[in-house]
Amino acid sequence: MTTPRLEIDLKKVRHNTKWLVDCLELKGVSVMGVTKVALGSPDVARSMINAGVGSIGDSRIENIQRMHEADVQAQFILIRSPIISKIDDVVAFANVSFNTELETLQLLSKASQAQGKMHQVVLMIELGDLREGILPENLGAIVSQTLDLPNIRLLGIGTNLACLWGVRPDTEKMTVLTGLAKNLELKFDLKLEMVSGGNSANLPWLFGSEDTGEINNLRLGESIFLGCETLNRDPIEGLHVDAVSLVAEVIESKVKPSVPTGDTGQNAFGSHPGFSDGGVINHSLLGIGRQDVLVSGLVADSDSIEILGSSSDHMVVASKNERLRIGDEVTFQVDYGALLTAMTSPFVEKVYLNKV
Ligand SMILES: *Cc1c(COP(=O)(O)O)cnc(C)c1O
Numbered sequence: 001m002t003t004p005r006l007e008i009d010l011k012k013v014r015h016n017t018k019w020l021v022d023c024l025e026l027k028g029v030s031v032m033g034v035t036k037v038a039l040g041s042p043d044v045a046r047s048m049i050n051a052g053v054g055s056i057g058d059s060r061i062e063n064i065q066r067m068h069e070a071d072v073q074a075q076f077i078l079i080r081s082p083i084i085s086k087i088d089d090v091v092a093f094a095n096v097s098f099n100t101e102l103e104t105l106q107l108l109s110k111a112s113q114a115q116g117k118m119h120q121v122v123l124m125i126e127l128g129d130l131r132e133g134i135l136p137e138n139l140g141a142i143v144s145q146t147l148d149l150p151n152i153r154l155l156g157i158g159t160n161l162a163c164l165w166g167v168r169p170d171t172e173k174m175t176v177l178t179g180l181a182k183n184l185e186l187k188f189d190l191k192l193e194m195v196s197g198g199n200s201a202n203l204p205w206l207f208g209s210e211d212t213g214e215i216n217n218l219r220l221g222e223s224i225f226l227g228c229e230t231l232n233r234d235p236i237e238g239l240h241v242d243a244v245s246l247v248a249e250v251i252e253s254k255v256k257p258s259v260p261t262g263d264t265g266q267n268a269f270g271s272h273p274g275f276s277d278g279g280v281i282n283h284s285l286l287g288i289g290r291q292d293v294l295v296s297g298l299v300a301d302s303d304s305i306e307i308l309g310s311s312s313d314h315m316v317v318a319s320k321n322e323r324l325r326i327g328d329e330v331t332f333q334v335d336y337g338a339l340l341t342a343m344t345s346p347f348v349e350k351v352y353l354n355k356v
Helices: 010-025 042-050 061-069 084-093 102-115 136-147 171-188 200-207 222-226 336-344
Strands: 005-009 030-034 055-058 076-078 096-099 119-125 152-159 194-196 217-220 244-257 280-286 298-300 305-310 315-319 329-334 349-353
Touching (some): 005 010, 010 030, 010 042, 010 217, 010 222, 055 061, 061 076, 084 102, 102 119, 136 152, 194 217, 200 222, 244 336
Parallel strands (some): 005 349, 030 055, 055 076, 076 096
Antiparallel strands (some): 244 329, 280 315
16 A cells, blocks of 8 residues: 555444434434545445435535446435536436525526436525525525426525534524424425535534424534534544544654754745754654645644644654654544545545445
8 A cells, every 4th residue: 555545444434424324313314424525435425325324415516426427326415506517417417406596596497408307406595604595585586486497396495504604503593494494385385305404513403402493404524524523623422533544654764953954934835934942853754745635634643743844745743752764654633624635635545444
């Protein structure tokens, strides 16, 4: 095996998914497994499906196409509003898409008619985090027009919080969503199959609620991969927090001073790092850098290894105990940003462990 590499333990992914599916099921809430951070990896999607998710969500139609072509059997949901120039692919590969614009819905209807398909939509509602969403006062009008569109079926409504401004999906917000769902059902005499309350940041609300109202779905990505909720990044007891790790390799190992010599200006990334004098240190270079991963999202497994800095292609670490040797591997735990970037870097090998 080469480095840098991401190791994704699919047994732990399955465990985390199943734990969440079982826990949410007790409250009448289904899980949509979100695969975008894994770029729609068919192995990851299959692990989630084996663990009982009701559907697979991804924000990129390319990822959904990848899973479709790998013959993954699931209901595929595009959880970002369609890009107009890719609308034919949306209808071809996704069963459902999330939407907020009437114009896009009309184009989806046209594309669905041309392809002889029925496309389902979930309308996303703005509840204060100011990313995607129809303003609640405009919802009735859009629903009414959506219901008239040929080859389009309204599957439900949803909201997304905590992504841009960290707005908490609390009881108050979820009660608003429940109220909107009830109003629509009454006004248009219909049953909304999906009322999707949010993402991994909704878990604290869910764990603490006796009554989840009309909300019957959550879309979970980070909690499945990293075993935490996402408001405080607290680990969830019962979940693995180490399903994913990143492995890099030592390419230089020397004893060097801890303080640079010479007059200093900006570094390669425009900042002016500070330093403190710790005498000479075990100074190692790893063959990984910012073109591979968001280095600020990494923590070494070993307490004795400290990240001192990074540039495009190098990471510098200090090893407090013994000197590392060339070829030694160093393992890191990743946060969401590190996982996202490492998954997306073509230089990082992806290794799936414990496939079934
Ligand atoms: C990414 C995403 C999710 C999943 O969020 P996690 O924090 O990874 O659980 C849910 N919904 C939407 C709309 C998303 O874009």
